[in-house]
Amino acid sequence: MSSVLPEPNPHIAAMAAYTPGEQPQGGGWVKLNTNENPYPPSPEALAAIRAVVAEEGARLRLYPSPDSSPLREAAAALHAFPAADILAGNGSDDLLNILIRAYAGPGRPIGMLDPSYSLYPVLAAAQGAGVVKVPIQADLSFDVAAVARCGAAIFFLTNPNAPLGVSFPPAKVAELARAFPGLLVVDEAYAAFADADCAGLPKTHANVVVTRTFSKGHALAGLRAGYALCPPGLAAILHRVRDSYNLDRLAQVAASAALADVAWLSATVGKVRAERTRLTRGLEALGWTVVPSSGNFVLATPSSPRRPASPATGEHAFAFLRERKILVRRFPNHPLTAAALRITVGTPAEMDAFLAAAQAWSEG
Numbered sequence: 001m002s003s004v005l006p007e008p009n010p011h012i013a014a015m016a017a018y019t020p021g022e023q024p025q026g027g028g029w030v031k032l033n034t035n036e037n038p039y040p041p042s043p044e045a046l047a048a049i050r051a052v053v054a055e056e057g058a059r060l061r062l063y064p065s066p067d068s069s070p071l072r073e074a075a076a077a078l079h080a081f082p083a084a085d086i087l088a089g090n091g092s093d094d095l096l097n098i099l100i101r102a103y104a105g106p107g108r109p110i111g112m113l114d115p116s117y118s119l120y121p122v123l124a125a126a127q128g129a130g131v132v133k134v135p136i137q138a139d140l141s142f143d144v145a146a147v148a149r150c151g152a153a154i155f156f157l158t159n160p161n162a163p164l165g166v167s168f169p170p171a172k173v174a175e176l177a178r179a180f181p182g183l184l185v186v187d188e189a190y191a192a193f194a195d196a197d198c199a200g201l202p203k204t205h206a207n208v209v210v211t212r213t214f215s216k217g218h219a220l221a222g223l224r225a226g227y228a229l230c231p232p233g234l235a236a237i238l239h240r241v242r243d244s245y246n247l248d249r250l251a252q253v254a255a256s257a258a259l260a261d262v263a264w265l266s267a268t269v270g271k272v273r274a275e276r277t278r279l280t281r282g283l284e285a286l287g288w289t290v291v292p293s294s295g296n297f298v299l300a301t302p303s304s305p306r307r308p309a310s311p312a313t314g315e316h317a318f319a320f321l322r323e324r325k326i327l328v329r330r331f332p333n334h335p336l337t338a339a340a341l342r343i344t345v346g347t348p349a350e351m352d353a354f355l356a357a358a359q360a361w362s363e364g
């Protein structure tokens with residue numbers, strides 16, 4: 001080559017890309033590492049995709065609705081929320097990025113609880129914004145006053161929290177919204193599996209936005225769709241910085257159909273919650289410590305008579321499972337998670353396989 005690649009912007013040169021969970025090649029894996037739904041999506045969603053491809057194939061020639069009107073209307077009906085105040089995203093990661101583009105930058109840091117979703121700092125770095133991390137306390141709660149005075153322009157509250165699994169009550173989130181002077185984003189990626197949610201807060205609190213995804217509860221991680229419930233005025237600001245056609249036609253129709261199929265969602269969530277309870281009890285019976293989860297995963301700390309809980313024990317259990325083609329996730333960089341495994345709740349057969357391997361490890 002005769003020329004050289006120029007240097008990027010200094011803040012881009014200094015940052016690292018997001019590290020996604022492993023997507024193993026080949027079959028035979030029990031894949032419990034990225035919180036995907038173990039069940040196929042709603043047949044209504046699949047039928048909507050087929051209809052576009054088969055009957056209306058020529059429509060793929062045309063640009064889709066620029067602001068995902070059908071999906072926003074479906075979300076408006078579900079939440080009794082003004083469609084004009086709903087923003088659709090190409091996955092909720094797109095929404096998080098749009099929010100950071102509009103509200104964070106040099107001198108305007110983002111805030112987050114620590115531990116929580118490791119994508120936020122990557123999106124902030126790409127805008128040249130700093131990150132303020134407010135520690136989650138030993139009781140797995142957070143201090144409202146500490147968040148309120150953290151100095152962030154925009155704060156991301158992952159609720160239920162990932163990777164811990166705990167959820168924070170809506171009344172506490174509302175209290176935080178009143179105390180925090182910036183924009184409060186409640187990232188509700190796992191709300192479908194929880195007992196309560198904050199979808200009503202943007203109606204009563206002018207600085208709260210709630211983000212939802214189709215990747216977890218609706219089993220459409222491969223599609224890329226999500227939406228944000230915004231307080232009045234926010235959506236108009238966010239439209240300025242999003243991609244002009246940020247959801248493709250297939251994602252728009254499938255997500256709309258998935259949202260309307262409330263019976264599918266409640267049946268699927270019921271199955272996942274039943275297995276979550278069985279997984280939790282099974283691991284506790286083996287002597288593991290399990291954080292009570294409101295998501296489709298549990299954070300569990302392995303220990304056995306031979307191996308007390310420690311980061312090295314967590315690593316050992318992870319490797320033992322991996323040898324048996326069971327993939328879970330570790331978060332070694334935080335004291336609250338370093339000794340633990342995060343296990344996605346799977347089908348009954350997958351949980352049988354996991355619990356059998358966990359028992360073999362515990363007795364080994």
Ligand SMILES: *Cc1c(COP(=O)(O)O)cnc(C)c1O
Pocket residue numbers: 035090091092093094117158162187189212213214215216221224225226
């Ligand atoms: C999975 C997840 C998301 C991302 O959802 P996508 O719609 O797939 O982009 C956002 N936030 C948290 C906390 C998640 O776990």
